[in-house]
Amino acid sequence: MSPRGHTDLARIFREEWAQTVATLVGVFDDLDIAEDAAQEAFAAAARLWPDRGLPPNPGGWLTTTARRRAIDRLRREATRDDRHAQAALLHQQTASADEAMGDDRLRLIFTCCHPALSMEARVALTLRLLGGLTTSEIARAFLVSHAAMEQRIVRAKRKIRANGLPYRIPEDHELPGRLRSVLAVIYLVFNEGYLATSGDEVIRTELCDEAVRLARMLARLMPDEPEALGLLALLLLTEARRDARTSPAGEQILLPEQDRTAWNPTLIREGHGLVRSCLQRGRPGPYQLQAAISAVHCDAPSMDETDWEQIITLYDQWVAIAPTPVVRLNRAIAIAEVEGVPVGLELLDDLGAELAGHQPFHVARADLLRRVGRNGEAAAAYDRAAALTDNLTVRRFLDRRRRELPHETP
Amino acid sequence: MPTYLLSVCYPPGGSLPSDEQMQRIMADVSAFQEELQREGAWVFSGGLHDPSTATTVRIKDGETLTTDGPFIESKEILGGLTIIEASDLDAALAWAEKAARATTTPIEVRPFQSSDNP
Numbered sequence: 001m002s003p004r005g006h007t008d009l010a011r012i013f014r015e016e017w018a019q020t021v022a023t024l025v026g027v028f029d030d031l032d033i034a035e036d037a038a039q040e041a042f043a044a045a046a047r048l049w050p051d052r053g054l055p056p057n058p059g060g061w062l063t064t065t066a067r068r069r070a071i072d073r074l075r076r077e078a079t080r081d082d083r084h085a086q087a088a089l090l091h092q093q094t095a096s097a098d099e100a101m102g103d104d105r106l107r108l109i110f111t112c113c114h115p116a117l118s119m120e121a122r123v124a125l126t127l128r129l130l131g132g133l134t135t136s137e138i139a140r141a142f143l144v145s146h147a148a149m150e151q152r153i154v155r156a157k158r159k160i161r162a163n164g165l166p167y168r169i170p171e172d173h174e175l176p177g178r179l180r181s182v183l184a185v186i187y188l189v190f191n192e193g194y195l196a197t198s199g200d201e202v203i204r205t206e207l208c209d210e211a212v213r214l215a216r217m218l219a220r221l222m223p224d225e226p227e228a229l230g231l232l233a234l235l236l237l238t239e240a241r242r243d244a245r246t247s248p249a250g251e252q253i254l255l256p257e258q259d260r261t262a263w264n265p266t267l268i269r270e271g272h273g274l275v276r277s278c279l280q281r282g283r284p285g286p287y288q289l290q291a292a293i294s295a296v297h298c299d300a301p302s303m304d305e306t307d308w309e310q311i312i313t314l315y316d317q318w319v320a321i322a323p324t325p326v327v328r329l330n331r332a333i334a335i336a337e338v339e340g341v342p343v344g345l346e347l348l349d350d351l352g353a354e355l356a357g358h359q360p361f362h363v364a365r366a367d368l369l370r371r372v373g374r375n376g377e378a379a380a381a382y383d384r385a386a387a388l389t390d391n392l393t394v395r396r397f398l399d400r401r402r403r404e405l406p407h408e409t410p
Numbered sequence: 411m412p413t414y415l416l417s418v419c420y421p422p423g424g425s426l427p428s429d430e431q432m433q434r435i436m437a438d439v440s441a442f443q444e445e446l447q448r449e450g451a452w453v454f455s456g457g458l459h460d461p462s463t464a465t466t467v468r469i470k471d472g473e474t475l476t477t478d479g480p481f482i483e484s485k486e487i488l489g490g491l492t493i494i495e496a497s498d499l500d501a502a503l504a505w506a507e508k509a510a511r512a513t514t515t516p517i518e519v520r521p522f523q524s525s526d527n528p
Binding site for chain 2 (some may be wrong): 116161170
């Protein structure tokens with residue numbers, strides 16, 4: 001098979017993995033059986049397809065093959081209760097409509113992101129069972145050993161089995177909380193890739209791509225949930241600016257200095273469309289508002305032409321929903337652009353105690369102090385910010401900023 | 411049907427509720443127990459005396475050793491327990507939420523082993 005063929009295979013595997021695992025969990029009610037069988041089917045496809053060519057319906061082929069493998073295995077293993085196989089055979093007769101397939105994927109998302117699991121376990125299970133990342137890849141992404149990551153996944157699956165953690169879509173009254181957990185997992189995966197402070201570049205790109213894929217899946221499966229659309233919009237608008245945020249030398253470039261022609265217009269267009277359609281529902285939430293703010297930034301041809309009034313309005317709405325110190329920090333930064341740096345600095349001072357250990361707070365404060373010529377204080381704030389990060393790219397940037405400060409004239 | 415243990419945990423040395431609060435808690439807890447029974451989810455429940463009333467028995471070199479006090483000195487105290495049957499963890503967690511409201515303490519949920527789920 002040509003290199004192009006291999007890319008096709010990888011793409012199909014990415015697209016079909018979640019559905020295959022999800023369908024099999026629906027049939028066998030067991031994550032391990034589903035995962036092992038899916039893995040066998042994908043291995044068989046990797047062996048057969050390069051010579052024979054793709055089957056007419058690759059997804060269907062993978063699911064059917066995986067299901068057969070699982071039944072074969074259950075029959076072979078005398079210790080396993082036969083009821084799994086019986087259930088599978090019964091299930092086989094019911095046709096799997098598109099809707100049922102979508103529901104299986106949703107069930108799997110909600111199971112992997114169940115609040116009874118630790119956040120770390122939710123992320124690991126989601127990447128393994130829905131993203132199809134290998135345990136080694138997930139371990140590398142989160143800078144832990146393979147053994148430790150494997151242990152984390154095994155423990156989470158054991159907890160699911162021991163507790164009878166249900167494989168189902170939450171009911172309406174549970175949905176807000178449960179959906180929040182799913183959104184948080186996807187957002188965390190994206191940020192781990194986007195903001196990762198160290199580690200392998202390839203695997204980090206993979207995490208961003210995976211998060212976007214998961215957000216797309218969720219937005220498609222839950223089109224009536226504006227926050228699901230909001231999250232997808234936010235990820236696309238952030239992803240659109242990825243290439244512009246690092247210099248060729250590997251240094252961080254902040255928004256004001258970014259080359260806006262390097263932003264990805266296709267992703268921005270899609271993000272804008274999503275922001276409009278979700279805000280129209282009149283049920284704003286943190287992801288929608290954050291996406292809307294990103295959209296305003298992406299709309300501006302230059303930093304000076306940014307519609308700050310609009311951004312402040314959005315922050316006001318966000319503070320009304322979630323008055324966290326970090327949201328108030330970002331609102332203060334926007335206010336500094338409209339009402340002047342001294343006003344912004346005053347607002348920041350009110351947050352100093354709550355955000356003493358929050359690196360972006362010190363970066364923002366250093367920047368505002370620099371702009372009003374309080375260079376000694378700015379230098380101290382840059383030092384504080386640099387001390388709070390392990391990321392070399394960020395630290396290099398902060399050191400340069402600090403060096404560029406004019407010397408304080410006594 | 412899966413069986414779950416709901417444990418009432420509270421930190422030792424925490425301030426005791428006033429008599430008035432206590433009465434309210436007792437009333438809420440018995441309403442909770444009645445609801446469990448009405449729904450057919452109740453298996454067993456009971457409150458426990460203070461850990462200082464515990465006696466620990468162990469076998470050492472074939473000899474029975476009886477000592478005063480709890481086996482594990484833990485930060486959290488097991489104040490009481492309820493055993494319920496529920497269709498799955500979500501149903502058990504919904505009961506735990508009601509229990510936590512009634513007792514005003516955290517509730518730990520743990521599944522029992524069974525032949526179905528070793």
